[in-house]
Amino acid sequence: MRRLGWYWKLELANAALVPAFVAVVAHSQGEGAGWLSYVSLLPCCILLVIGGLYWRAKLHSLAGDDAAMRALLPAAAYLQKPLLIGSLGVIALVFAALLVALPEVTETDLWAGGLVAVLGLLEYVNYYHRQLQHFDHWPDFKRLFAGHGFRRAWMARDLAEWRRERSPQPPA
Numbered sequence: 001m002r003r004l005g006w007y008w009k010l011e012l013a014n015a016a017l018v019p020a021f022v023a024v025v026a027h028s029q030g031e032g033a034g035w036l037s038y039v040s041l042l043p044c045c046i047l048l049v050i051g052g053l054y055w056r057a058k059l060h061s062l063a064g065d066d067a068a069m070r071a072l073l074p075a076a077a078y079l080q081k082p083l084l085i086g087s088l089g090v091i092a093l094v095f096a097a098l099l100v101a102l103p104e105v106t107e108t109d110l111w112a113g114g115l116v117a118v119l120g121l122l123e124y125v126n127y128y129h130r131q132l133q134h135f136d137h138w139p140d141f142k143r144l145f146a147g148h149g150f151r152r153a154w155m156a157r158d159l160a161e162w163r164r165e166r167s168p169q170p171p172a
């Protein structure tokens with residue numbers, strides 16, 4: 001529980017730091033970030049915000065206050081498909097830019113947009129399906145290298161439980 005006290009803040013901070021990093025690196029290359037980078041940042045940053053809010057809600061839930069989790073899960077469920085479509089869509093845009101010259105997409109924009117698009121898709125998987133992040137918690141890291149694979153994401157578990165509670169129960 002102690003880790004969650006700072007972890008949710010880090011996820012929310014990353015929603016601002018990732019775009020700032022992209023802008024600074026792209027500017028240092030002399031071209032600046034372009035529309036492809038900014039479009040790619042959209043699903044990625046929304047996922048980081050959802051992740052930060054989820055971990056904050058989880059922290060409160062573990063302390064006995066489920067209000068934040070009850071508020072977050074419907075929004076996270078509602079955004080699941082649009083975020084998947086958005087994440088895959090920006091990857092498709094990056095591939096299109098690789099194959100044909102899209103208007104005003106520079107090489108820097110292509111690389112920045114591509115990296116952010118992949119990061120966004122990884123964030124989607126990390127929250128909605130499988131926990132990909134194992135480097136920040138030693139037991140998770142050991143479990144991964146012991147050959148036990150990636151465990152189901154915590155938010156995916158909570159969403160599944162929330163959906164089960166909402167679905168009509170068959171008559172007994």
